[in-house]
Amino acid sequence: MIGRSVLFACLLLPAAAQAYGVQELFQSLAGDKPRHATFQEKKTIALLDKPVESSGELVFTPPARLEKRTSKPRTESIVVEGDIATIERGGKRQTLRLSQYPGVAVLIDSIRSTLAGDLKALTKTYSAAVAGDAALWRLTLRPIDPSLGTFVEHIEIAGSKGQVRTVEIFQADGDRSVMTLTPIEP
Amino acid sequence: MSTRARTALAIWIVALAIAGWQIAHTRFVADMSSFLPLEPTAEQRVLVDQLRDGAISRVILVGIEGGDAAGRAATSNAMAKALGASAVVAAVSNGAGATFDRERELLLEYRYVLSPRVTPERFTVAGLRSAIGETLDLLASPAGMLVKAVVPRDPTGELVAVVERLRPAQSPAMAEGVWATPDGQRALLVVRTRAAGSDTDAQAQAMAAIESAFTDAARAPPGMRVLMTGPGVYSVKARAMIQRDVERLALASLLVVAGLLLFVYRSPVALGLGMLPVVSGAIAGIAAVSLGFGMVHGITLGFGTTLIGEAVDYSIYLFVQRDTQRGGDDWVRGFWPTVRLGVLTSIAGFAALLFSGVSGLAQLGVYSIAGLVAAALVTRFVLPDLLPARFHIRDVSAFGAWLSRAVGAVPRGRWIVTFLAFAASAVLLFHRGALWDLRIESLNPISIADRQLDAKLREALGASDARHVIAVRGADAQSALEAAERMGEKLDALAAEGRIGGYESPARFLPSAATQRKRLESLPTAAELKPRLAEALRGLPIRAGRLDPFLADVERAKSTGVMTRDAIHGTALEEGLDGLLFRDSSGQWNAMLGLRRPLDVPAVRRAIETSGVPGAVLLDVRAELDTLYAGYFERALVASAVGLAAIVVLLFATLRSPSRVARVMAPLVAGVLVVAACHAAAGTSMTLLHLVGLLLVVAVGSNYALFFDRGTNARTVASLALANATTVASFGILSLSSIPVLNAIGSTVAIGAFVTLVFAALVIPPVESAHAHDRP
Numbered sequence: 001m002i003g004r005s006v007l008f009a010c011l012l013l014p015a016a017a018q019a020y021g022v023q024e025l026f027q028s029l030a031g032d033k034p035r036h037a038t039f040q041e042k043k044t045i046a047l048l049d050k051p052v053e054s055s056g057e058l059v060f061t062p063p064a065r066l067e068k069r070t071s072k073p074r075t076e077s078i079v080v081e082g083d084i085a086t087i088e089r090g091g092k093r094q095t096l097r098l099s100q101y102p103g104v105a106v107l108i109d110s111i112r113s114t115l116a117g118d119l120k121a122l123t124k125t126y127s128a129a130v131a132g133d134a135a136l137w138r139l140t141l142r143p144i145d146p147s148l149g150t151f152v153e154h155i156e157i158a159g160s161k162g163q164v165r166t167v168e169i170f171q172a173d174g175d176r177s178v179m180t181l182t183p184i185e186p
Numbered sequence: 187m188s189t190r191a192r193t194a195l196a197i198w199i200v201a202l203a204i205a206g207w208q209i210a211h212t213r214f215v216a217d218m219s220s221f222l223p224l225e226p227t228a229e230q231r232v233l234v235d236q237l238r239d240g241a242i243s244r245v246i247l248v249g250i251e252g253g254d255a256a257g258r259a260a261t262s263n264a265m266a267k268a269l270g271a272s273a274v275v276a277a278v279s280n281g282a283g284a285t286f287d288r289e290r291e292l293l294l295e296y297r298y299v300l301s302p303r304v305t306p307e308r309f310t311v312a313g314l315r316s317a318i319g320e321t322l323d324l325l326a327s328p329a330g331m332l333v334k335a336v337v338p339r340d341p342t343g344e345l346v347a348v349v350e351r352l353r354p355a356q357s358p359a360m361a362e363g364v365w366a367t368p369d370g371q372r373a374l375l376v377v378r379t380r381a382a383g384s385d386t387d388a389q390a391q392a393m394a395a396i397e398s399a400f401t402d403a404a405r406a407p408p409g410m411r412v413l414m415t416g417p418g419v420y421s422v423k424a425r426a427m428i429q430r431d432v433e434r435l436a437l438a439s440l441l442v443v444a445g446l447l448l449f450v451y452r453s454p455v456a457l458g459l460g461m462l463p464v465v466s467g468a469i470a471g472i473a474a475v476s477l478g479f480g481m482v483h484g485i486t487l488g489f490g491t492t493l494i495g496e497a498v499d500y501s502i503y504l505f506v507q508r509d510t511q512r513g514g515d516d517w518v519r520g521f522w523p524t525v526r527l528g529v530l531t532s533i534a535g536f537a538a539l540l541f542s543g544v545s546g547l548a549q550l551g552v553y554s555i556a557g558l559v560a561a562a563l564v565t566r567f568v569l570p571d572l573l574p575a576r577f578h579i580r581d582v583s584a585f586g587a588w589l590s591r592a593v594g595a596v597p598r599g600r601w602i603v604t605f606l607a608f609a610a611s612a613v614l615l616f617h618r619g620a621l622w623d624l625r626i627e628s629l630n631p632i633s634i635a636d637r638q639l640d641a642k643l644r645e646a647l648g649a650s651d652a653r654h655v656i657a658v659r660g661a662d663a664q665s666a667l668e669a670a671e672r673m674g675e676k677l678d679a680l681a682a683e684g685r686i687g688g689y690e691s692p693a694r695f696l697p698s699a700a701t702q703r704k705r706l707e708s709l710p711t712a713a714e715l716k717p718r719l720a721e722a723l724r725g726l727p728i729r730a731g732r733l734d735p736f737l738a739d740v741e742r743a744k745s746t747g748v749m750t751r752d753a754i755h756g757t758a759l760e761e762g763l764d765g766l767l768f769r770d771s772s773g774q775w776n777a778m779l780g781l782r783r784p785l786d787v788p789a790v791r792r793a794i795e796t797s798g799v800p801g802a803v804l805l806d807v808r809a810e811l812d813t814l815y816a817g818y819f820e821r822a823l824v825a826s827a828v829g830l831a832a833i834v835v836l837l838f839a840t841l842r843s844p845s846r847v848a849r850v851m852a853p854l855v856a857g858v859l860v861v862a863a864c865h866a867a868a869g870t871s872m873t874l875l876h877l878v879g880l881l882l883v884v885a886v887g888s889n890y891a892l893f894f895d896r897g898t899n900a901r902t903v904a905s906l907a908l909a910n911a912t913t914v915a916s917f918g919i920l921s922l923s924s925i926p927v928l929n930a931i932g933s934t935v936a937i938g939a940f941v942t943l944v945f946a947a948l949v950i951p952p953v954e955s956a957h958a959h960d961r962p
Binding site (some may be wrong): 043045047048049050052053054070074076078085087088089094096097099100101102103107171175 | 281323325326327329330331332334337359360363383409532601727728729732
């Protein structure tokens with residue numbers, strides 16, 4: 001009896017995993033309402049003896065506006081809208097075009113496309129694989145263009161249902177960052 | 187044929203041969219800088235040099251439109267590759283693969299002599315601690331990954347400081363990996379030619395190279411077009427336009443005048459002979475300009491077509507006025523003195539152009555004087571002897587007599603002329619505010635559509651408007667750079683107060699050697715730096731051992747020494763520097779500091795005054811050019827007045843009678859007033875070239891008035907009518923030109939020649955004079 005149920009479960013599990021695919025995940029992510037979250041970020045850089053921590057607020061306004069406002073350790077912000085990124089830091093504002101900084105663009109696109117539920121945009125740059133189920137999913141992104149591999153090795157985004165909870169970026173040189181998001185309900 | 191006639195003929199043929207040889211070795215140009223002054227002030231020279239040969243003059247902006255974005259990008263890349271290998275192109279960029287690896291390496295290598303933050307304080311324990319702390323903060327920020335790799339070499343962030351100062355305020359938009367207009371509909375390339383913008387031939391070659399690079403690249407996708415703009419492109423386009431117009435107009439002029447003469451003469455031989463003075467005059471004119479200026483402007487050639495209408499007059503006078511029974515010698519005795527006086531008054535008028543201070547106008551003056559003198563001399567010394575024994579043209583005295591009667595029938599001719607002159611003066615007085623157009627743009631042959639395209643592409647590339655510039659000078663490059671640095675300190679303060687939006691300086695690409703040495707002296711030795719760094723890093727999350735490359739780099743910077751111009755040769759840094767630091771024609775070095783908006787002009791002027799930098803001036807490029815043009819416009823006006831006075835003096839000396847001088851001058855003055863009033867009433871503000879046209883009216887009209895003054899018979903009246911018809915026809919055709927310069931002269935002279943003839947006939951009614959042949 002037990003053997004049969006195990007066998008049944010074994011048969012069932014892969015089928016269940018397949019049932020929750022990238023398509024379903026991105027359907028649950030897509031939406032047209034702005035989303036707010038606080039974030040805690042921890043960067044591990046080989047050069048430094050201990051991780052650098054920062055925190056602040058993340059706002060995503062569909063379809064393509066992403067704001068990251070850091071309040072600690074110092075106030076700064078990066079606002080990305082379409083191809084234009086505006087960085088404000090220490091009273092200075094500078095504008096750059098993402099298309100000229102592929103290393104930055106590749107990172108921002110991963111988060112932005114995921115938040116937007118835009119699978120088509122995401123799969124232009126990344127191959128995407130999802131594990132888990134709707135309640136607890138984990139999306140793994142690897143850049144398709146090998147030249148982008150020097151910037152980012154892979155990205156793991158995890159969450160539950162339509163909410164992104166963590167974004168982990170693994171860089172090719174071993175450095176990595178983990179961002180934990182806590183949604184603020186409007 | 188007499189010995190004297192044979193000598194004249196021989197001289198004529200030899201002179202033509204020499205002139206022909208000179209023309210064969212002549213360079214023809216079309217850039218509008220010929221219409222800038224010959225003797226500019228120091229500031230103007232900087233500007234004129236910049237416009238002629240400066241870095242700005244070498245830039246061709248290229249746009250690719252049509253097809254799809256991917257196709258445009260592919261074409262852009264293929265063109266960039268092909269043009270990069272072209273001999274006429276110095277540099278080409280399209281935004282793709284603009285990794286600036288070499289530039290980045292250079293900036294990194296020389297960061298300690300380039301960074302303004304390098305001071306002794308920065309390398310103390312406290313200075314190092316704060317600089318490194320800032321870099322660590324940057325590492326934590328989203329921009330951190332851009333700098334992470336160089337932190338071990340550059341923990342104080344000098345590279346960031348250097349790059350920040352060189353980065354343009356705005357970078358161009360991209361589409362499919364190449365520069366594009368913001369709407370993404372055009373791909374953009376920037377081509378820098380080896381030759382200066384004023385070298386029209388070389389610019390044409392560069393344009394051809396771009397065109398062929400495009401055709402090769404875009405062979406597959408249809409519907410794609412290439413657009414070019416820039417100062418050199420303007421010159422090439424203007425030259426092509428002038429060439430096309432000149433060819434068409436000269437042909438039309440020739441056909442109309444020849445048709446008219448053939449209709450009147452009924453003799454192909456007479457037509458052929460009548461053209462001899464015209465052709466000789468044109469050849470002499472071009473050769474004289476080529477000798478005097480070393481090149482001939484296209485506008486001068488266009489103007490030359492009008493000589494057809496003017497120089498043909500002399501042979502008309504000879505053929506029509508000469509008494510068939512008494513022959514050419516008789517005409518020489520009777521009419522030549524009047525023609526000679528007419529030629530002299532014309533020369534007096536055109537001499538005004540020689541002193542206008544504008545090489546383009548001086549060319550017109552030389553051309554006209556040489557051309558008219560040659561045409562008159564050929565008519566006087568060569569033509570009479572070439573007339574065949576049984577030379578015959580249709581008798582036109584009946585037509586002349588009819589004209590004389592018609593004019594004689596008009597009552598109170600003088601009153602009509604006086605009334606019209608006063609009416610014209612009233613019109614001029616009413617429009618006095620808008621009589622003259624003092625903007626240099628009024629001479630520009632380039633269409634508004636072309637200029638708008640240029641402005642659009644320029645804006646898309648984020649090129650500074652290059653309108654407000656501070657120029658500082660020095661005997662050598664170093665002192666110019668030092669002056670730029672002193673000026674820069676003042677501008678930094680203004681930028682901090684928000685009074686200017688920022689500025690560009692050549693000293694950012696290449697600081698003066700003095701400044702570089704000062705920065706090098708700020709660097710501590712390795713023995714000093716090592717313990718300071720260890721102390722500074724206490725409590726920071728980075729170990730000193732990781733920063734060994736920093737110690738090595740500081741040491742290396744000291745031994746590498748200052749950065750020279752050679753070090754940046756062939757890089758984007760040199761390109762940036764070239765436009766801002768250059769040597770002018772007087773051998774002085776000029777540094778240009780381009781200002782960005784917003785702009786508080788009075789504050790900038792105050793900063794210049796208090797800077798103590800000798801010879802620093804704020805140039806508003808467009809206003810400066812207009813001022814410059816208005817300046818020599820005034821000069822041309824004065825020269826014209828002097829020319830007019832010279833004509834009066836000449837007439838006094840020859841006619842020796844105030845009343846005769848008055849009646850010769852009256853039709854000319856009335857004619858000039860009426861033409862000017864016509865332009866004013868039509869809403870046309872007159873330019874420098876209208877003024878030239880008015881001078882021509884006086885020159886042509888003086889011939890008419892002098893003939894009437896010496897007494898006319900039916901044949902004289904007929905010859906004047908015919909001469910006038912050819913002049914009006916050839917200048918009328920010139921007025922059809924789309925080039926403002928030629929159009930202005932054409933319309934002015936066509937109207938003017940006609941009204942002065944009518945006025946001369948009304949003021950001095952044609953009367954058969956018994957003494958006609960005895961009076962000069």
